Amino acid sequence: MPELPEVETVVRDLRPLLEGRRLVRVRAGNKPLRRAWTPKWQSKLTGAKVAALRRRGKWIIIDLDVGNLLVHLGMTGQLTTGAKDRPVASHTHVFVDLDDGTQLRFRDVRRFGSMTLFETANELDAFLAERVGPEPFDVTSAAFRSALAATSRPLKAALLDQMVIAGVGNIYADEALFESALPPTLPACDALPNEVERLRNAIARVLMCAVEGRGSTIRNYVGGSGLRGSYQDEFRAYGRTGKPCYRCGTTIVRIRLAGRSTHYCPSCQKRA
DNA sequence: CCGACGTCCTGCTAGC
């Protein structure tokens, strides 16, 4: 469900509610998540103080004085706070009581998400280093160009690769490709330098606008305080199968690429 | 090594 803008929104929402708080009690259900929850973490986390909240790619990092909690929302994950006694939604897997009487909850219907504790910063950094590449707002032209030059996969597949660029998922890959008027099927290594630069700028622009709109709510995404996003109203390619292209009027088509639905305009997402 | 593809899981809906 969540890509960079949604994850960033959750982090921004939760930051003022979590930073400086102490964890009073931590409880996890027994249904396994993507990465198994270890029971000993419960005691390890009790009394821990939240130093900071940050995002890396699609990962949420909760820095504590006893280590770092690393959260991934997978497809359907929700991380929210609120009154401890609010009704418990189905598929809620982790409950964290805070010292101000509120409760942080991790809910994930499909359980593709995870919440794990790293006891040292080194372990966390090593874990992230092997699966998260440059942030889209920081990546240099040269780095992005060489990452794309190194693969023959279609552009769409390359954008979904978190080591190529962190935080882009199925929606924003389609939106950025539309914005830069590039075919999703183009082998990444065939993209010309000016095309790569156009794509890099489009990714940053699309993600920035989406963050401003608090992400996209298509199905069940909610921010840290339960608010929905609005960027779904700005989609120009994703989910617009059969509708006219905003640029040229041609019907937007959907194909299967890299195992994912891919939406694009067959007429204007072509090379000059 | 690289890339394509299946799998994990549950719920919703389009289409018969």
Place this chain on the structure above:
DNA sequence: TGCTAGCAGGACGTCG
């Protein structure tokens, strides 16, 4: 109305 195939903001293991 009722059923079911197919699909869903992701990541990773396996196979060729």
